[in-house]
Amino acid sequence: METQVQLSCRQPHVLVIPFPALGHVAPLMKLATKIAEHGIDVTFVNTEFIHAKIIASMQGKAENSSSQIMLVSIPDGLDLQADEREDPHKLMTEDPQADTECTACVIADISVGWALEVAEAIGIARAAFVPFGPGSLALSLHIPKLLDAAIIDPNGFAVLNYGLISLSNEIPALNRNEYTWSFPTEPNIQKIFFGSTCATVQAFKISKWVLNNSVYELDSPACDLIPSVLPFDSTCLSWRDKQAIGSVTYVAFGRFSILGQEQLEQLALGKIVEWAPQENDLGHPSIAWFLSHCGWNSTMEGLSMGVPFLCWPSFADQHHNRNYICDVWKIGVQLLPDENGIITRQEIQINVKALLKNDGIKGNSLKLKEIARKILVEGGSSFRKFDSFISQIKVLRC
Structure with a gap:
């Protein structure tokens, strides 16, 4: 048994811990897949609810790099008397699904800084994943x-x-x-x-690497300014494919936005689904504009697909992202509420017409799409930085 453990430890192994919300899980799963493509074993930890959704979405898909990713789950909640509520160290070190003795690196969402603190306490290298800009x-x-x-x-x-x-x-x-x-x-x-x-400040300080989906x-x-630290409703697809080129406004508000009945009635008629493959949709020829809450995932996906934005921010970093989209990059316009706080269909219509006449915004969108493409190919800035991160992971030993 000891010989088997020693052999298994020769292969670098990474433990990935996301914040338990699908908007945070999705980009980390993409990162985990890219890491696995380099021959590194990955264990991805989710709460039971999200774990079940991921397993269901993977049914019937061919095996690829995901075969090197072990998906494990932890309870959605803990008993009031559970020791782990006071000592999250036990959650990582006593979970039989997670072999921390052979973990060379922990990658955790910066919003779950406790995971990085536990990794520091037991001497494991740490990378903080930043899901915002x-x-x-x-x-x-x-x-x-x-x-x-x-x-x-x-x-x-x-x-x-x-x-x-x-x-x-x-x-x-x-x-x-x-x-x-x-x-x-x-x-x-x-x-x-x-x-x-x-709390993200402390999580940042104790991390060896900080990983962020952005375009330098x-x-x-x-x-x-940042210090250096070394299965879904498929009917939406068939509906989308029937639409004329450049005729659809793609609307997405993220997981936490709430629209009242009056506000919802202001939106145009269309196909309403619980979830859609956003990145795939934004690259479809039928999509002309992206009416977005300006979450960071949506911002990066819309930018990389060259789609102009109709900005409808709500909270958190969304206002900041809106400022970049409209004022710095100039690839979108801001939707403004009326005196009752409602964004009317007339406001949407006016701004859609404005986008139709504004060749500059569409031109800027296509320029940024090309910049985003270049950073990912061999020799690009993101390619080089990710390659450096992988090289450092491969020399780690547990």
Whole structure:
């Protein structure tokens, strides 16, 4: 038995822990697949609910690099008396599905910093995965300075006479309701969200690597502010394929947005589904525009497909991403609510017509699509950085 353990430890093994929300799980699963393609074994940990969804979505698919990915689950919740509630160290070290003795590296969503802290405590190399944009990360990392300068209070609220935060002349400024932790109408929720955002600073500090889905060439000012650290409803597809080229506005609001009945009625008639393969859809010839909540995954996917945006941000980093889309990259327009807080069908219609007449936005979208393509091919900036990360993982030993 000892000989078998020693042999298994010669192969680098990575443990991946996402934040338990599908918008966070999806990009980490893509990353895990790319890592597995380099011959590295990966264990991917999900809560039982999300684990079941992933297993169901994989039914009938041919085996490829995913055969090197072991999918394991942990309970969706713990008993009130469970020791793991006070000591998450036990959740990782006592789970029979996770062989931490042979784990060379833990990659965890920066929102679950406790996993990185446990990895540090038991001497495992750590990589923090950042599911939002570099501008939002830079803002989070500057929270201590904002507190020291009394620009924000201990709960993340803007102090009197302050409101607009600008980290650099080249980065869009944010007003007091657009901070990534802002919930203007829910102060108690904002306190919780601000505390969680502050925790990312510690998670960043204890990580050897920070991984982020971004394009350095498009956001170098924000990147340079970050310290260096070394089965779905398929009917939507057949419906989409029947539409004329450039005739469809793709609408997606993410997992956490809530629309009231009055607001929902303002949207155009179309095909409504619980989930759709967004990246695949955005590359389809029928898609003309992307009406988006401006979450970071959606921002990167729309940008990489060259689709202009109709921006409808709601909370967290979405306002910051909207500023980049509309003001910096100039690949979209902002939808504005009326006096009742409703984005009307007339507002959508006006901006769709504006996009039709604006060749500059479409041209910028295609230029950024080409930049995003080039960074991923051999010799591109993202290709080189990911290749360097893989090389460092391969020399790790448990």
